[in-house]
Amino acid sequence: MIDSNLGQMWLLSYHKGKHWILIIIDFDHQLCYFLDSLHNFPPNEIKSLISRVFQHLRTNNAKTKEVTWRTVKCPRQPLQSVQCGFYVMRMMKDFVTNEFSMRWLTSNCGGKNSYTKDEINEVREEWAQCVMDLMSTT
Template sequence: MTQEKSHPSQKLPSQNEVVSIKASAPILFKIPSGVPRFLKCLLTTVKYVEPSFMIKITMDFEIFGHENDLYISQEDIVHVGLMEEIGASCVSLYIRILYFQLVKREISHFFRFVEPIWLSNVGSTEEERVERVDSNPGQMWLLPYHKGVFQHLRTNNAKTKEVAWRTVKCPRQPLQSLQCGFYVMRMMKDFVTNEFSMRWLTSNCGGKNYYTKDEINEVREEWAQCVMDLMSTT
């Protein structure tokens, strides 16, 4: 679960507008000690890039049910590297990583992903977005969401078709930390790689209360390696 501040009466900026804002100034930062290998290499690579630095990534139709371009900026990379608050683009890229892992294992048809910005208040109402969700029997959906926006869906049974909601006790990030995005990525990884995904989920994620530093670093390293690979091919 992620939560970002927004005002319901204001139109949120499009991703292209956000990209323009992010690219307006360079970011000065110091690489902390103990950073995993690929992440340290990535941070070193982007430390002195131009303010307009941007990685454009084509998201295949099968990932979210529509084709779109994803943009990763220097700011996104720095936030992942310094364990600062990450945005929807970072989570979407990790979903892309998980999707291709599932394809390799030939089980991608069991899971569906919804992009994090799907539940924002841009472009359509919550009711219209719910109507677009079309699942096949036996599929499991992963929807990273903003808590305040998603609450509407839980209380609107006319659109959710009498969904039986179940609250699961999942690993929780430390209080006052900015690790929620990293926890979301790690939990998605644990869910789709578990042989008995639903059993794991309904057992309160195996009784796990928090993620260790090594477990969070594992998803950060996968993310960083993916970005490095994309940079080498563009």
């Protein structure tokens, strides 16, 4: 992160227990956006880890503000489903392909409540194609 360009964002998928979540890190503003398709709050262990990373990367000893966390109301996966990994991949895709990615993020993923089966299948197919491409090169 220390060599980040101004305005560059970091996307971190994190596996907690049996569940995937997404954290979008704005190093310049010391902001972390937390996206969880089950609408949980950021776990203390990840908040602590990210805080330590920020402390380590600071280039001077001047007191700077603490990391700010913003919980984003993102698309919610269906109850009793195990689609969290695909939801994280879809949110990542939506963020990086959106012309106004910060507006998408700060408007709670454009106000989208859930993903359709077709939207999730699109990510599944892209992921499968990527794996097939990697397998064919080895």
